Amino acid sequence: MIAASEAVMAVVHVRAPAEVDPHVIGAELTRAICTNRKRPMTAEVTLAEELRTPPRHGNRRHGFVAILSLSGGGVVDDVERRVQKVARKALRRCFGRAVSVTVKVDMSAAEADAYWCSVRGTPQRPV
Numbered sequence: 001m002i003a004a005s006e007a008v009m010a011v012v013h014v015r016a017p018a019e020v021d022p023h024v025i026g027a028e029l030t031r032a033i034c035t036n037r038k039r040p041m042t043a044e045v046t047l048a049e050e051l052r053t054p055p056r057h058g059n060r061r062h063g064f065v066a067i068l069s070l071s072g073g074g075v076v077d078d079v080e081r082r083v084q085k086v087a088r089k090a091l092r093r094c095f096g097r098a099v100s101v102t103v104k105v106d107m108s109a110a111e112a113d114a115y116w117c118s119v120r121g122t123p124q125r126p127v
Helices: 022-034 079-095 109-120
Strands: 007-017 041-047 059-070 100-104
Touching: 007 022, 007 079, 007 109, 022 041, 022 059, 022 079, 059 079, 059 109, 079 100
Parallel strands: none
Antiparallel strands: 007 059, 007 100, 041 059
16 A cells, blocks of 8 residues: 555556657656546656567557556555556557557566666665
């Protein structure tokens, strides 16, 4: 369970048609997460270049690192499911049914440190 005042790091994997610009996908992810009315939150989404794969069969996989700041009081226990649902719905509306989205919130400390470099460009999170 996550307190609403905490920031949460999430890794978002998106499989989309190869012709879609990954920066447009990132912008659409940010818009979709930030404008969700059911669970207000803000998102800082960064394309993780090392998670990008070459196209196979017309689709390309992109990885994004998102820092989510949850609004409101209480505890949120299903951030991963909510973000995945919102992102999938928005991206399919924009780019078609060929888009798939998976979100991962639970990760090891080593994974979190590696992804932190993608977002902030620094080797470690500040203590």
